[in-house]
Amino acid sequence: MKISRVIAIARKNFRSLRHDRRTAAFIFVVPLMMMLIFGYTFGGDVKNISVVIVNLDEGFMNESFSWSIISELNDSETFKIVDIYTSEDISIDPVNKSIERVRNAEIWAAIIFEENFTSDAIMNIGSLRQGQPFVPSGFTLYLDRTNPNVGAAVTGELTKDLQLLLILKYHLTPPVILETEMIYGEDTKFIDFFAPGIMGLAGLLVTFMLTIVTFVRERSSFTLERLLTTPVTEGEIVAGYALSFGILALAQSTVILLTGILLFNIQIVGSVLLALLIIYLLGVGSMGMGLMLSSIAKNELQAVQFVPIVFIPSILLAGIFWPLEAIPELLRPVSYFIPLTYAVDGCRSVMVRGWGIEEVWIQVTVLILFALVMLLLSTYMLKRRK
Amino acid sequence: MMRRPSKKAKRYEPEDYAITIEKLRKEFDGLVAVNDFNLRIRKGVTYGLIGPNGSGKTTTIKMLMGLLRPTAGRATILGEAVPIKDKLPCIGYMPQDMAVYFDMSVHENLQLFSELYSVDKEIFEKREEELLKVVGLEERADSLVSQLSGGMRHRLSLACTLIHDPEILFLDEPTVGVDPELRVGFWGYFRKLKESGKTVVMTTHYMDEAMRCDVIGMMRAGRLIAQGSPKGLIEKSSTKNLEDAFLVFSRGVM
DSSP, X not given: OOHHHHHHHHHHHHHHHHHOHHHHHHHHHHHHHHHHHHHHHSSSOOOOEEEEEEEOOOOBTTBOHHHHHHHHHHHSSSEEEEEEEEGGGGGGOHHHHHHHHHHTTSSSEEEEEOTTHHHHHHHHHHHHHHTOOOOOOOOEEXXXXXXXXXXXXXXXXXXXXXXXXXXXXXXOOOSSOOOOOOSSOTTOOHHHHHHHHHHHHHHHHHHHHHHHHHHHHHHHTTHHHHHHTSSOOHHHHHXXXXXXXXXXXXXXXXXXXXXXXXXXXXXXXXXXXXXXXXXXXXXXHHHHHHHHHHTTOSSHHHHXXXXXXXXXXXXXXXXXXXOGGGSOTTTHHHHHHOHHHHHHHHHHIIIIIOOOHHHHHHHHHHHHHHHHHHHHHHHHHHHOOO | OOOOOOTTTOOOOGGGEEEEEEEEEEEETTEEEEEEEEEEEETTOEEEEEOOTTSSHHHHHHHHTTSSOOSEEEEEETTEESSOGGGGGGEEXXXXXXXXXXXXXXXXXXXXXXXXXXXXXHHHHHHHHHXXXXXXXXXXXXXXXXXXXXXXXXXXXXXXXXXXXXXXEEEESTTTTOOHHHHHHHHHHHHHHHHTTOEEEEEESOHHHXXXXXXXXXXXXXXXXXXXXXXXXXXXXXXXXXXXXXXXHHHHHO
């Protein structure tokens, strides 16, 4: 293998990109867009869920537990209270009206406090203190759980506010509580968890797409045939491609990291270099995969058809959005076959948990094997002759 | 003056031959593209392969270049059996399709091939200047290939083939889409190549070009149907030109 020829092939790819500004922009704009869109939309918790409250509670000796809860809900960012009906609105049948509004999907939830809410609560608290049995009283939530995230946010916020009030107002501390100590990710925001996923996904997608399209063009324009009649070997061509597109994957990851740091203030606990090494290996492997599949495609259109085939399982099953544990057992073996799974897990462990090579050597080894196998297979594919 | 090859007068040694082909055969899914033919091309000769489309000219050249695997038979270049990876530096191949990179400039294309052939940087600069003049692209060195006309791309393709000053040249229809004036220039350059001892094997559809070759081989249906100097072939077939001669030899085969 002659290094000057490898570099010549790599330079060729960079030169083509330099003249093809749109493709060059694509390499950097797509991951940036992903970061911005996902970062801002997924960035925080669910907020401003529209709810209607019906408070028919009559209170008890100038005390109203329901209004305390409502004021707590009003202070939280989770809810946007659209209307509050009280006993004065009884003429318009507020309970059924509110439920109807949930049914019509005007609002996500209706929260209903009945007449005796406060008095029942206070009586029960009394019984509790005296050690006597009682039937718990409550208020009702009518919920549109079409979106589980919204559902979880509503019930989570309500439970939290209720417990807080019981402690503050009635000094009812639960006898047993769960103490949580964060081993990792104490200050982790969703974007911190997400950035390594985007780095991996963009690294895979862009190198794969560029290789498959560039290489199909090499075949259809007969430049590949011509290259093969020069002293350059098949291995040198593959190495040149790996070099150039690997470097692109690295540059792209750096841009993603910088955006993450500057715009979203993401935290990187571990070694950035190790994270980038993982992305580089993934990029080289994806390049090889693109090169291999390009020999099956007859034209650029057929080549592009491989993109969703690679992209969809990767985005859904590689643990970018959900942990692997959330993936049905039937599909999980597929996850373990997707190289992106290892890249995302490795990168995340390095960036969020601060792990070093001693801990992520499995992921790194898998990716090295993936890259090697793809390089060898794509060299073999190039060596085949009719 | 063209040297007339006179087979009877002299016996040639194996090392006099740049290319030998013995019973070379290529089938594509049962279709015979090249049908067991023999051919020898001496060093320093300008050899023209002529024949209709599909007669096996390009397939033969591709087998010599190692791009296709022969179904049977044997071919050698400079005494070595194909595929000959380590003899590639002394071979220049110009494919029929303009296999140049459209999203790079003329200069960048030439530079890429010079790098692949490990041409010294200074030598490259000199050759680039010379070749751009030959192919009439000296004004367009920095133009993107996608902005060039088809003929210009073809000329660039020829320049890429010559950039490393190869000993043996395979030119697959080098003058297609080249205007008459430039064609004259091309042939002037081919003559210079011959004078410096290069072996040139080309395919062509133009009979006036074929007339300029030292030896021509007529191909039809994957076979070599006649070979000789252009004038010799015309005399042998008792015709007035190569077209008619080709028709006469074709009939003999069918």
